[in-house]
Amino acid sequence: MGKGIDGSKFRFAYYKTDYNARCYYSNGKWGEIEISDSEFIPIHMAATCLQYGQEAFEGVKAYRGKDDSIRVFRLEKNAERLQSSCRGLMMPEVPTELFCDVAHQVVKLNERWIPAYGSGAALYLRPLVLGMSPQVGVHYAKEYLFVMFATPVGPYFINGFATNDMMIIRDYDRAAPLGTGQFKVGANYAGSLRANEVARNMGYACEIYLDPKEKKYLDECGGANVFGIKGDTYVTPLSDTILPSITNMSLQVIARDIGLKVECRPILVEELADFDEFCACGTGAIVSPVGKVFDPGTGVTYQFSKDGKPGKWSKALYDRLLAIQFGEIADSYNWVKVYDDL
Numbered sequence: 001m002g003k004g005i006d007g008s009k010f011r012f013a014y015y016k017t018d019y020n021a022r023c024y025y026s027n028g029k030w031g032e033i034e035i036s037d038s039e040f041i042p043i044h045m046a047a048t049c050l051q052y053g054q055e056a057f058e059g060v061k062a063y064r065g066k067d068d069s070i071r072v073f074r075l076e077k078n079a080e081r082l083q084s085s086c087r088g089l090m091m092p093e094v095p096t097e098l099f100c101d102v103a104h105q106v107v108k109l110n111e112r113w114i115p116a117y118g119s120g121a122a123l124y125l126r127p128l129v130l131g132m133s134p135q136v137g138v139h140y141a142k143e144y145l146f147v148m149f150a151t152p153v154g155p156y157f158i159n160g161f162a163t164n165d166m167m168i169i170r171d172y173d174r175a176a177p178l179g180t181g182q183f184k185v186g187a188n189y190a191g192s193l194r195a196n197e198v199a200r201n202m203g204y205a206c207e208i209y210l211d212p213k214e215k216k217y218l219d220e221c222g223g224a225n226v227f228g229i230k231g232d233t234y235v236t237p238l239s240d241t242i243l244p245s246i247t248n249m250s251l252q253v254i255a256r257d258i259g260l261k262v263e264c265r266p267i268l269v270e271e272l273a274d275f276d277e278f279c280a281c282g283t284g285a286i287v288s289p290v291g292k293v294f295d296p297g298t299g300v301t302y303q304f305s306k307d308g309k310p311g312k313w314s315k316a317l318y319d320r321l322l323a324i325q326f327g328e329i330a331d332s333y334n335w336v337k338v339y340d341d342l
Ligand SMILES: Cc1ncc(COP(=O)(O)O)c(C=O)c1O
Pocket: 059, 220, 221, 222, 223, 224, 225, 242, 243, 244, 245, 246, 247, 248, 281, 282, 283, 284
């Protein structure tokens, strides 16, 4: 085995690492980056992140490649999405340069926690922006904290690259039609916990939401986008209430390159019957093939894999994405940054 810790024992969970980075915003500007070895943050009990959910976050992975060097994937896209989430919640944007600088420092300081190449695990970075100053009326804060911690993680879905079954949820929405679904904010996830519990209690790995306005079209899972393969076409939902997934964006480019057409459009639930393959995708989920989807509203089960094996296009997309992230093939898209000081 090459450098790095054994990643095989990690689930998608929190494991303590050595350092995190913090940066405070006050008087209209971001301060200096501070490095901390504490897992705790001092917080006022009336802080807006606690009172009114004024909080946004991100999820990024650092990968130890085949050549043992450390790579991050499309980090600027996460910075841009965090900026969009901040605008959505009336929080100051974290500049891309600050975001990337903090990520670099956090990876460097926790280098020993980056799993070895070959285990499928990676070092997950979790950037957060929190409204820190007290408010009791519904107002935005004057002061903010940008914090980034790191934890080694395995795959989001316990089966890894094997099929999981999912269930459509009709009794709960993840986000409102003109609400915060397109932002990565904690409130969306708090609102998804009950639906996730329902799906899990019924034996499914995850819940799939429909568009909250008409309840006719597929939206996404609780923690990932979805896409289907229909003949020679990669089809993924176009919706204002889903998080714009950087993985999905990248898979669409790869899909074209491996000979698929790409359609990003509203997808009627019933169209699932025409899909040869169906997958969840995201930084955590990577490409997670779905075995079947149950719709309790109609009693229909849509079956994609009879033998539990991923379909050929899902596998081709997964292989190509990981080969870029782990430095096994040339990164012709310029998506990866190698930290050559590590
Ligand atoms: C609700 C939701 N959708 C989609 C995604 C996938 O986005 P990305 O590919 O940028 O990780 C995530 C995870 O980050 C998510 O939480």
